[in-house]
Amino acid sequence: MTTLRPPLALLLLLAACSGGDDLTPTPGSTGDGAAPTPDPDGARWPDEAAARGLDYVNRSGEALKATILEANGAGVALLDLQGDGDLDVVFGQGLGSLKQGLEGPGADLEVFLNDGSGNFERAPGPGLSGWWTGLATGDLNGDGRTDLVVGGYGGLEVLMQSESGALESWQSLVDAEDGGKLEPGVERPFGVSPHWVTSLALFDADGDGVLDLYAGFYLKLDPQNPPISEIEDGALSLPCRWKGHEVYCGPRGLPAQPDRIYRGLPGGGFLMNPAWLPDHEPGYTLAVLPSDVDGDGDTDLFVANDSTANLLLVNDGTGVLRDHGYEAGFAYSADGMPEAGMGLAVGDVNRDGLPDYAVTNFSDEPTGLYFGSALGFSNETFRFGLGKESRPLLSWSVHLEDFDGDGWLELFTANGHVYPQADEELTGTSYAQPDTLWSLGPRAQATRFVSPDPGSLFATERGSRGSAVGDLDGDGRPDLVVTTIDGPCRLGINDSGEDANRLAVVLESTVDHATPRKAGERRTPRDGTGARVAVVIGEAEAAFALLKERQTAQGYQSASSPVLHFGLGATERFTELRVQWPSGAETVLPGGAANRTLYIDEARGLVREEVWQ
């Protein structure tokens, strides 16, 4: 691991020496004191999807889930369409059956426009036809508008946002010729598996200021002859069973598809660039998370794989990514076993200036909480009591976010089992599960949020999959959009931390991107992807810093808001704000008041402030 670059590193070191890393150790053993308690502030997290016009209903095959394709559900993306400054919502969408995937009609993306106050109206989709799962957002052509990449079972499409705010097809990254593309209603070769894209990440791999694309691929599944009940034939066949129950086959026993990386072109297209992914061992990728893990100024990638070792792809600065997951303690569980990695989140949980991360897993495999350290990561799952708390849950999307604004991150997981058979006797789990939210500080103990309100996002048991975080109603508090497999989406309106002070930061870089780059010159992407922000709170010995990185790919198959949210707790002012841009430049703002959104441009500094009403 290299060290943080000087300016931000020094700042964070200072923070760590004073107020940082000040999680209060839990007295005695862990695991005994995490009983759910109602939120002391009376937060409810009401699910207002239906009331606010988000009437998306997911389709993901048939209820019995005969094939693994039908279990994975869809993601969601939050992005500003039409340039009106609010967050609109785009959902992936599947089909009612695998047969429909062959015969058509295919599904389009589903688009909902925000009126600025968190109420939505359906808008026409881009006109795609397929089975769509993962979404990624970013400004691909530097025009100041957020574009979209969507992947699925047999599709990987680039969509540009037009001046009018419509998403328009730009490039298809899957070939029809080799059978990788699944076009519902179009005859396809027998015995060929489509490309199956799960999670996507747009990030700048080589520092040229143009976003590149990492596409996580899952496995080979022949839609015309999927394995049912057993894998292979004869005496060495294996039944597809879980805890004695017959279930769909996979991922184990089915061939994994290798992930792909694409180099972004200044005009907005992509070219596949396998040279950036040498020595890649295919896993069953379900989640991808970009982050500057080693603090050397370029972007690395966490890759969560289902039933195989997770990857930590460390960037050498030129875009070449090599796996160091094992050495970093990220590849396997605490017990040294590969787990079913489903979702990923990053954040500075213990406020020591180093990124910590969470990875969700299958039931009987706890959600892992790992703290960054000088040498790899330390597993904090059990000391926080998350082992017992999360073991019965099968968790997908995940976020580390300060929802209640107290200055400490919370852990959200979207939960739901893959097997309907989980409802049989003696499985130790259930098909529908509640979503979960735990506070992780200041006491070093995962304490679960509960709401007595039956209309709360956390009160009902569903089959959640993707989720995205963003302030949808413009009150400065990050809300949650969650997809449910075979069911309606949910919109959790964040009503927690009513008295907390907060700050939001929007980044962009209007530095000239048109002139040719000098040798070794690094540039910031137009939308600020990869920039890191440190907000210093307090003075002198009592000072500490909150750290965030501007990345939208997190959770599972989803893209969250590009706006960075900071909780300041009872403090009404921040002491200093620093932005470390991927170009190497730094923007330093003196202290200021909280409860507003700061718009910061690499070229112009603080452009404007919007005080929340």
Add this chain to the structure above:
Amino acid sequence: MMRLVAIALASIAGAAPAPSLGAAPLEFATLPTTPALEDDAAALAEAWRDALELDRPADVVRAARTRLTIGAPASRDGRLLALYARALSATGGAEEATSFLRTAQPSATTRGEVEVALARLDLEADRLDAVVARLASKQAGQPVQHAEVQDAWIVLAKAYQRKGDVASAVPLLQEFVKRARLSPEAPSAWHLLAQAALAARDLDNARRFREQSQSWAAWQAFYKTRRIQVLEAPDDPLPRFGLAQLWASVDELERARVSVGEALERDPEFARAWALAGELERKTGNTAAAITAYGKALGIDPTLTDARFNRALLALAAEDAATARGDLEHIVDGQQSTAERYLGAHLLLARLLRDAGESEAADKRFARYQRLGGTETL
């Protein structure tokens, strides 16, 4: 002559895949009522352990509810009580498992099993200090209580490791991999040792321990797979043969012998199983039985060159020059004569001919040996 045989055996051992033996198959479909298990707590414990390892905890729960009734002899067997508790926990009944164990009355000789099972429940509930309190020994030279229960070592080690106390975990892990190399938790133990070595910047050991972890994890995965296949196709010899190979690969020769015997019961014309049986006999020093088994294999499938080479080596050791010569000639004149793994056959035949006074033939064979890259002297 014997020196040559020893060299050749060594070369074969390095070249040929390691053979193996297998455990008796377990019929889970009849788990709760199999009469043979009724009076045999040890067999019952083995069956329950297998069921847990094969991801069928509900079978154990159902079986235990009929067996562990108050007053039943089985209800005093700590091994069965502990396994039932693990099954309960795996089916969502961790609290019920804890209550059950706390009120159980195991025999004095098996009480340790219950204590360790309670500690495991504490571990699963993140009560790490409770695990340490229950299992850490205060006696000098005895790091763990209930040391006779092999799980005590790994459960306490994991508690220390999860608490961040790697130094206390490492010696326990080292002892566990010695005591329980075939445990499903052995790969975890090796992994934790590798992580500890990495943290200490001991890269050589980190690499070595990681390889052990991965190798044993692969073995465990195959072992589980083969057992499932045996259950699914009990009359088919192939999964049992695979099981035998797995046992042989870890030098569990008696278990391998059982499995290969079961495979041959189901298909007496299974040539590779006979070859494996020969290899097992060879490894246990039963030369005559080995030669017979190899002969059976070659009688069914003359193309099994490894079996032929091994029979030749044993025949040489037994000073049965005729058999050895026949086999060696078959190899060096056959389709695989140029394969590197059979290079030694050319040399052995040349020496055999030399010892038989056939100098010209010996020189011819030796010349070919040299052309193929052999460097030893005649």
